[in-house]
Amino acid sequence: MSGRRSWRRVLRVVLTVAFVAAVVGGVALALRGQQWSTLGRLLRPETIPWLLGALLVTSVGLLCGTRAWLLTLAAVGSPVPTGAGIQMFFVGFLGKFVPGRLWGLLAQIRLGEKAGVSRARMAGTYLVNLVVVLLTGGAVGLLVAPAVLDSGLAWLVLPVALLVVLAGWPGVIDTLVGLAARVTRRPRPAALDRPADVRRSIAWQSLSWVLSGAHLWIVAVLLGADARAALPVAVGAFALATTAGTLALFAPDGAGVREVTLVAALATVLPLPAAVTAAIASRVLTTLAEVLTAAVALAAVSIRDRRRAAVPDRTRAATTAHRPAHPPTRRPAEPEARLTPTPG
Template sequence: MMGRRRAWRAALTAVFVAAVLGGVTLTLRGQQWSTLGRLLRPDTAGWLLAALLVTGVGLLCGMRAWTLTLASVGAVVPPRTGVRMFFVGFLGKFVPGRVWGLLAQLRLGDAAGVSRGRMAGTYLVNLVVVLLTGGAVGLLVAPAVLGTGTGLAWLLLPVALLVVLAIRPRVLDLLVRLAARVARRPRPAPLHRPAEVRHAIAWQSLSWVLSGVHLWIVAVLLGADAGAALPAAVGAFALATTAGTVALFVPDGAGVREVLVVAALSTVLPLPAAVTAAVASRVLSTLAEALTAGLALLAVAASERLATSGNPATPSAGPDPRLTPTPG
């Protein structure tokens, strides 16, 4: 029985990995590689490597924000478990439909003793945090695209909502219940540790800023003024990625993100250069995300093997004994 269960797990893991690799391959294959010739020069190699690294660090900040939202709904898990749950779900974004990553997280939650209600609550809380912080950081691009004036005041809504959540995190319960009702999902568990929402907002905002720096590096390499390009690039990446997140049936927001990036960067670059920057951003961010997720999961697996080999009494299968089931 155990052998059959392990075989099913191995088969499902192989299918998931193959689907993710297929999604990443399709994403990269569909890019206009001929436009990247302006960037791929010997003198830009160090800058492009820096762009990869800063994107990876931004993703790690996003992981920290997700684990804090998990804790906010009352499910505190060991660090290795949290890393695996986040990155497995994150890699699911490369598979059309996005639901596969959520299903994988639910399965890992079951194994860790975290109820599906709490996992669903984590998904909704994190979604609200991601969308609001992405919209707030995305406001950086508004003056370049729309110009200055009183007409920009209505764009401050995401910032206002973030301030409200930082002061009264329990307001998030209302937003999550509304999201669950719209999505026709069961009502999730209420927040158990509201203060963690404040920390999640801070980490996710930092994630957006760091992740957007890679687009700024690319824009500067293509000739943009560094000062003018910084808010345009960081804001464009946050806003475009947030819009791509809402486009559920497009793998990783393909196409949606590029249109918004080109529109924003065309304020600091000629249109052909803005197109090149959008293509380079897609390639760099995809490579950085796949490499960071893969290395993080390999590090977790290696750490668990070392822990098991160092303590032969530790069982090799089953949930982590430090985990406490979270009913409800």
């Protein structure tokens, strides 16, 4: 039995190292071929605080996306402790850097089983979350429409209307999840168990898109864009480009697809060379924020779990130390004296 446990431990370590190596390779592949020389016009002493702020706001946006995923997991009827949910989310999230993104999903399913969530529930969570991400990303992405299509501000009503429909009638997501299951040839998950959590998930994911896109707005303004005109363009372009990259399963983290979409949108508020610089800076900033946030979150959960596991051990040791080695022996109770009547 001990030999089998040791082999399992070794296999777990090997798989973890292989997954980390694959993620590192995917990150390197996503950053490969970038025109690093163009970033020189952006990296100046006075811009460093603003770039750090862009990095921070991207991390906060990612944490909002984490909250949206946890609510999605609860919506399909499988709420888990926050620590386990964070671990499941970020392991699956880092899998997007691996081509095909299959390995991250498999690791997420494995962690789900460890937390007591069945494979069917995890697959359902994946589909529901995918629909929420794509729909909210497409809705927020419509913010770029007035600049790209050179039309009136009436386009801005569409994202708000779409999000209101999704929040008011979560059954729409149920229908789309069934369609996604049919397209991906996966079993259709059960109906949503908590519609209210779906509404909250939509709100958190929409906030995630806005905060994550704010970093691109900061970069565009540093490169000379008008702050007022660039805000809806940057936020909408980032949501639209990331959504398009999510659908490009062949590219690690949508490399190439996202940049083309960003440049096309940013060219409406920046000269083309500056738009290219902004797209490259966005790739670098978001990759750094995602890797650092995931590493900090996973490390924090691991440290907390170790501390919690150590507390019962210390308590048990303290109890054993105060327990006497030989418990005192009880003397048998003497029989009670009974008064018996005397004859005569």
